[in-house]
Amino acid sequence: MIVKMKFLQISGPQSDIDRMCNKYLSRHEMQLESAIAELKTTDNLQPFIEVNPYRDPLGKAEQFCALLGDTQASPDTSLSRDEMMGLLRDINHDYVDFQEKRERLKKKAGELKETANALEPFRSLEINLGHVSTYQFLKIRFGRIGLDYYGRLEKYLFEDLDAVFLEGSRNDSYVYGGYITANKDKAKVDALFNSLHFERIHLTNEYKEGTPEEIRMTVQKEIEKTDQEIAEVDEKEASLMSSNASKLLGAKQRLTELAEYFDIRKKAAIIEDEENKDGHYVICGWMSEADVEQFLKEIKDDDRVMAVVEENKEKFFGEPPTKLKNPKFFKPFEMFIEMYGLPAADEMDPTMFVALTYTLIFGAMFGDLGQGALLFIVGGILYLKKRMNLAGIISVAGVFSMFFGVMYGSVFGFEDVMPAMWLKPVDAMTNLPFIGQLNTVFIVAIAFGMGLNLLVMLFQIINAAKAHDLEDMLFSHNGIAGLVFYAFIVMTIVLYMTGHKTPGNILMVIFLGIPILLFLFKEPLGNIVEKRHKKMEVGKGMFLVQGFFELFETMLSYFSNTLSYVRIGAFAVSHAAIMQVVLMLSGAENGSPNWIGIVIGNAIVMLLEGLVVGIQVLRLEYYEMFSRFYKGSGREFKPFNQINTK
Structure with missing residues (x-):
């Protein structure tokens, strides 16, 4: 509602x-x-x-x-406005100090890691870096050279080169090390190594004494010390927040x-x-x-x-916003209404109608006691734990699947476990005049569709009356004229199929001819009853031609709309037939069924056919029922204080 x-x-x-x-x-x-x-x-x-x-x-x-994470603290909302502001200022002052100190330490740790990484390839060199930086007559350059260039260096140049290359380590691409040369030859040697794409690596001068390995170990200890200091800052920050957890949560609220x-x-x-x-x-x-x-x-x-x-x-x-309020049983089905569009203030809320028709049709198309029970249980658990509306819909639909499973005598596809309380969808046939034998489920589906069409026409009349739209209420193909026309056709078909006498020609002229004229002249008649002084936008001839095609479309919509409900019977029969195939492939007909195959077959049918049936029923709701009486032009009610409604 x-x-x-x-x-x-x-x-x-x-x-x-x-x-x-x-x-x-x-x-x-x-x-x-x-x-x-x-x-x-x-x-x-x-x-x-x-x-x-x-x-x-x-x-x-x-x-x-x-920053509190998953705290169990309860919000303390006793603080005044000034106390909250003072608390946040004090905490923010300490928090900013922690942030600045952490950034300084992280920068220091980054620089130390760069130094350690630079020293890593030279760990095997037994050279005191503090000493070599003080040599007066010798120069040493550290760096790396590509493997192919290093081969050329070894093959062609070492014999004539006044330099010594000390290899530290190598990988797939480079050789790391350093070359030593006299000061007087450094220009020539540097030029030669540069021509071979030697890349200089400047090792730190911060540590005056020690080999690359000794310095690297010293740097590593500094890194560990800095990481410990960062951890201490994090711990102090976490302690600051946790000690004020209740007040912070209360202040946030x-x-x-x-x-x-x-x-x-x-x-x-x-x-x-x-x-x-x-x-x-x-x-x-x-x-x-x-x-x-x-x-x-x-x-x-x-x-x-x-x-x-x-x-x-x-x-x-303007129009007021729409807020729906339905019993808990029907609440999940509001999701379907919101997907289509909320009702306007002068429309009826179709939630209960959708809940009843959707689950009833789903059960008729997917009738199986065992599979329905699984849908009910799984959907119910998900709805209770996750509050998923779709799970609630599946659970209710499972109840109707169980009901029709009893009516069809089907349990996980087995049709010999229990007798059918009504009929077997595949086997039940009915003999009709003019048509001959036809599956009973198809006949019932079409009859059910006719009944639904009449019902939604009544809904349209009610909606039009609420909106004070006399034209739609009286003359439209879904209003009173359409109801009389369609109801008379339904009555005539029922009388003919049951062997009773059909209405005479005079009654047909009255109950079919007059509504057709009302359909045709809907607009001018609407102008009269609504007291609108509106001229025809087209000529009389064009008006009649346009009216004829609209009338043809109306008749076609009645036919196609009614015939669309055949899918209810078709899916009921196909579900039973598919389960027979599953049982046959699993060897159930031989008396020694493969239970793994039966379980897998039932699971596949539940997932795939259940999904298809759910979509098809929703299509019937939207295209065959809603299109006749429901606009869904309302706007959602959005209260400002969402805090208090969560």
């Missing part, structure tokens, strides 16, 4: 808006509308231009709470509320008052009837809050 909405206008002193929101409005769901846009007839309306002072502190509170309440100013307006410099705020929006009644009771003795209920809001300010 659709919750009835009222348009509420709230006002009071500008300085009192936060108190009003915190004390009264926070207890109720209200969809706010722009006061300036809605209250066009009110003079001197000005927007609020204040910046929300709670957003930045809220951002800090959220940042600190994220309260600041979220205060920020939401302050943001109401985006929708509110100010009325300037010459006598009162403070002025008055104005808030307007939609609230349910029950909430409006309770809200008015709460503010009855508060002279700083005034509220006015606009009874004729629908006529002057």
